[in-house]
Amino acid sequence: MLPVVFYEGASKWTAPVCFVDKVESSSDFRGLIPDFEYLLISLRDKHPEDLLSFRDALGGLCYLAAPSKKESFAEAAERMRRFLTLLSDEEKELLTNHLRGYLKILMKKEGLEVDDAFEQCLDREEADVMLTYMQKEIRKIRQEEIQRIKQEGQFEMGISIALAMLEAGEPEEKILRYTGLSLSQLEEIRDGRK
Secondary structure (H helix, E strand, O other): OOOEEEEOOOOOOOOOOEHHHHOOOHHHHOOOOOOOEOEEEEOOOOOHHHHHOOOOHHHHHHHHHOOOOOOOHHHHHHHHHHHHOOOOHHHHHHHHHHHHHHHHHHHHHOOOOOOHHHHHHHHHOOHHHHHHHHHHHHHHHHHHHHHHHHHHHHHHHHHHHHHHHHHOOOOHHHHHHHHOOOHHHHHHHHHHHO
């Protein structure tokens, strides 16, 4: 079994990959020092496509963690969904288990909270279905957030218009019709002006 070293430092890896070469005066200890090479995976130097070429769970996880990867969550999720179809059942299960944790971290990083229903879905779904579900849920959450922001903006604009119309002495019915505010909201605005 080949040992693996993952490196994501800012500078280029310069240490030898043969363990014996890392030990000072190793020739004095021949036969006592394990003589092996390790596989260096420099996440900063490897293109994300290279990591997927391993076609195993480890390659998939390295791809997701690669600092040079500039994809959005949706793009990374779609690529992983396609990648999972290439894996054996054993590798797919292994990657799926690790993927759950990674996706929860990524969602929080993008400002999306993972709720209990979503957590239960992660425990039940196959990886392929899980990623598709997550993409839909993230789009839904973002659309809801956009809608909420729009509504807040419209409400703020309605308040501004109502204040200007009140200053101009416009009738209450006209203000309600033009702003979309309720009577109680208009009364609050009027009381706030006094």
